Amino acid sequence: MSVECRTEWLSAYLDGELPxxxxxxxxxxxxxxxxxxxxxxxxxxxxxxLVQAVRPPGPDLASRILASLPLTPIPTPAGEYADAGAWAAxxxxxxxxxxxxxxxxxxVHFWRTMHSLNMIFWTTGLLHLQDxxxxxxxxxxxxxIGLVGAVAFYGTRLLDRPEEVTQ
Amino acid sequence: xxxxxxxxxxxARNGDSxxxxxxxxxxxxxxxxxxxxxVWQAEDAEDIxxxxxxxxxxxxxxxxxxxxxxxxxxxxxxxxxxxxLRRRGGARFxxxxxxxxxxxxxxxxxxxxxxxxxxxxxxxxxxIAALPNYYRTxxxxxxxxxxxxxxxxxxxxxxxxxxxxxxHAARDRLAKALAEMNAADHPVKEGAT
Numbered sequence: 001m002s003v004e005c006r007t008e009w010l011s012a013y014l015d016g017e018l019p020x021x022x023x024x025x026x027x028x029x030x031x032x033x034x035x036x037x038x039x040x041x042x043x044x045x046x047x048x049x050l051v052q053a054v055r056p057p058g059p060d061l062a063s064r065i066l067a068s069l070p071l072t073p074i075p076t077p078a079g080e081y082a083d084a085g086a087w088a089a090x091x092x093x094x095x096x097x098x099x100x101x102x103x104x105x106x107x108v109h110f111w112r113t114m115h116s117l118n119m120i121f122w123t124t125g126l127l128h129l130q131d132x133x134x135x136x137x138x139x140x141x142x143x144x145i146g147l148v149g150a151v152a153f154y155g156t157r158l159l160d161r162p163e164e165v166t167q
Numbered sequence: 168x169x170x171x172x173x174x175x176x177x178x179a180r181n182g183d184s185x186x187x188x189x190x191x192x193x194x195x196x197x198x199x200x201x202x203x204x205x206v207w208q209a210e211d212a213e214d215i216x217x218x219x220x221x222x223x224x225x226x227x228x229x230x231x232x233x234x235x236x237x238x239x240x241x242x243x244x245x246x247x248x249x250x251x252l253r254r255r256g257g258a259r260f261x262x263x264x265x266x267x268x269x270x271x272x273x274x275x276x277x278x279x280x281x282x283x284x285x286x287x288x289x290x291x292x293x294x295i296a297a298l299p300n301y302y303r304t305x306x307x308x309x310x311x312x313x314x315x316x317x318x319x320x321x322x323x324x325x326x327x328x329x330x331x332x333x334x335h336a337a338r339d340r341l342a343k344a345l346a347e348m349n350a351a352d353h354p355v356k357e358g359a360t
Contacts, residue, residue: 011335015309017316039342042349046341047310049291054311055209057199057216062192064213065220069191074182075228 005033010040014047089150096143100136169234176233187227191220194237197312198244201322204307205248205300206255215251219244241314241322294344302337305330 012018013026030037058064100107172193178186195216202215222243230239295303305323308314316334320327 007339008332008335011338012316012331014338015316015334017331038346039339042342042346043338045345046291046294046338049345050295050306050341051310053291053295054200054203054307057196057209057213061199061213061216062195065191065195065217066188068217068221069187069224070221074179074184074187074224075226 005036007036007039007043010036011043014040014043089146089153093143093147093150097140097147100139100143170237172236173233176227176230176236180227180230180233187224190236194240195220197237198240200312201241201244201308201314202248202251204304204312205245206251211251211255212248215244215247218247222247238318238321241308241312241318245322290344290348291341294341298337298340302333302340305333306337306341309334 009018009022009026013023018026030040172190175186175189175193179190198216198219199212202219203209203212206212206215219240223240230236305319308319308322309316314322316327316330319330319334323330
């Protein structure tokens with residue numbers, strides 16, 4: 001592959017954007033080509049002058065930006081989801097307990113019917129939960145764990161509120 | 168390879184305001200130069216930098232990859248700069264017409280050097296003024312904001328090959344303007360170089 005006088009490659013070479021092999025070819029070509037060497041030199045001059053010619057930002061730009069930021073904490077989606085998740089868990093746990101209390105007679109009736117039909121022996125047998133009382137104890141325990149977990153999680157979120165932005 | 172500021176971005180995303188303040192310190196000049204490359208006015212570029220960080224502050228949670236922070240920030244700045252340009256009623260960003268003469272810093276230093284620098288300054292100002300935005304902006308993003316071709320392509324939403332050719336075209340025009348100036352018979356400049 002011949003490099004010839006491709007100034008587009010020289011521009012990319014100046015920016016360090018050429019693959020190593022192509023960069024080596026360009027360097028080799030530059031040894032023998034005055035026109036390309038001149039172009040590269042002028043391009044470097046133009047870059048340097050351009051960099052110097054641009055007005056720099058004021059010295060207090062960062063301070064000005066910081067002063068303009070709101071005092072409210074940075075909104076984090078994780079926080080929003082965690083809040084929503086915690087409330088959902090609390091709601092589910094409370095609702096589940098209420099449902100158990102309210103629907104206890106109906107559940108016992110349903111359990112006995114199913115038990116008599118021998119339909120859920122297989123699953124309950126695996127869990128050794130043939131006894132309805134044992135099942136309710138387990139359900140209550142799971143709901144309690146869920147409730148404690150949700151309260152602990154939400155409580156942690158409340159304690160871990162981000163600090164205000166330093167002005 | 169992980170970028171050095173990724174942990175800071177993650178901390179800020181989790182609500183750490185001190186980490187966000189550190190990002191403002193590290194990236195304010197970067198954002199300013201991106202804005203400047205479009206609007207070419209220091210005051211407007213500073214306003215845009217301020218707006219950019221305000222927007223970043225409220226929407227940082229939407230950034231999924233901490234490693235994409237610099238490009239994400241650059242795109243916010245770029246969009247705000249384009250809006251500003253539109254509101255100003257000047258040339259549209261991708262307009263082929265040359266924009267208004269850009270604001271450049273006048274050279275300083277000893278009188279003799281300043282005279283030489285002024286020649287270069289004037290020649291460069293004329294050459295830059297003649298560059299369309301779509302040539303000027305990628306070159307400034309490269310040489311002043313320090314973005315790679317890949318990052319410029321992402322920020323300007325153009326193919327990387329287009330970035331390469333536009334940067335080359337901008338440089339070619341500026342280099343030719345400087346070459347013409349160098350070729351002219353100018354005793355003060357020759358003595359100084």
